[in-house]
Amino acid sequence: MKNRVYKVEISLDKSEDISSAQCSCPKGIKCHHIAALLLFAHYNVSVTDKHSDYLTQKCAVSVSTIMDVVNKTVGQHKNENWHFARKHRLTASNFGPVLSACRRNRFPDSLYRSLIGVYNLDGVKAIQWGRTHESVALENFTKATNLNVLPTGLWLTPTGFLGGSPDGLVGEDCIVEVKCPYSHRNDDLQEKLKNTKSYIIYFNDDGELHINKQHHYYDQVQSLLYILNRVQCYLVIWTLKGSVIAIIKKDLSWASNVTILQSFYVNQYIPKLIENVYNVK
Structure with a gap:
């Protein structure tokens, strides 16, 4: 034939x-x-x-639902509601890796395993270190700035499947995000991060602080500012040698990434989730 x-x-x-x-x-x-x-x-x-x-329509949430989720998830990792509400949603801490994968058009299985929750991170030293010292970092921030930090929970976008949990709120326009890097726990950051872009911040020869916009944390911060509709983030980086407070302003151009994240969730993540959870291909 x-x-x-x-x-x-x-x-x-x-x-x-x-x-x-x-x-x-x-x-x-x-x-x-x-x-x-x-x-x-x-x-x-x-x-x-x-x-x-159909999925987009069914996942959409109202403003009242968004605020209800926020109020019921205060305490974050210490609150069972927070863990439940985050399940199978795409949250800000993963936006950086997802956007990098989308830009390369390469989606390794390790990315999906991380998003689906195959890995148990509770025993990871870096995670434990960050959770243990976050409250200390926030106390130091309050003393240094005289600003009050309000605890908060998980904030969703109207899509219902994108969200993020800032470490705290300051006033009506700002958020606080805390990083306690285990790898730099004993370092003087101004010395360790001089002229190197291996982290979210770096210092030049004159000791001036700069933001590394190529780091995954930058996507995390910008996404939180977008989701909460706030204009500024106080990024607190704490080590045993002291704290650095960096101010990151809202970048309006970052919003173009939201469409990419939504498309990834619907067209890439959900099919993979169904395949892994229900063994349907």
Whole structure:
């Protein structure tokens, strides 16, 4: 049997019903190519397009729901509601790695395992160190700035599947994010981070502090400012040698990444989640 290529055209009306269909093959009414294309579209195009629209509609949340989630998740990792509310959502701490993967168009299995929660991070020294010393860092921040920090919970976007949990709120326009880097726990940051862009901040030869916008933490901070609609973040970096307070202003251009994150969640993450949780491919 010879392999031949035929041209199939199918037109739909505004109700998505078939208005016309034709195939260039010579079989006339016995042609099966039109039916084959419709079946392919049903099991492929509809899954990625129609189902993504359905998911987007079903996940959407109201302002009252957003605030209800915030209030019920205060305490964050110490609150069971926070862990439950974050499950299967894409949250700010993972936005950096996800955006990097999207820019490269490479999505390693390790990324999905991290997002789905395959890894148990409770015993990781760096995680334990950060959680243990976060309150100390916030106390030092309050003493240094005379600013009060209000505890908060998980904030969602209206999509319902993107969210983030800042370490604290300051006034009506600012947030606080704390980092207690285990790898730098014994370091003087101004000496250790001089002219190196291995971390979220670095210092030049004159000792001036700069923000490394290529670091994953920058995406995390900007996403939190976007989600909470606030204008400034106090980034507190604490070590045993002292604290550094960096101010990061809201970058309005960062908002273009939200569409990328939403597309990743619907078209990449959810199919992978279904495959892993329900063994459906």
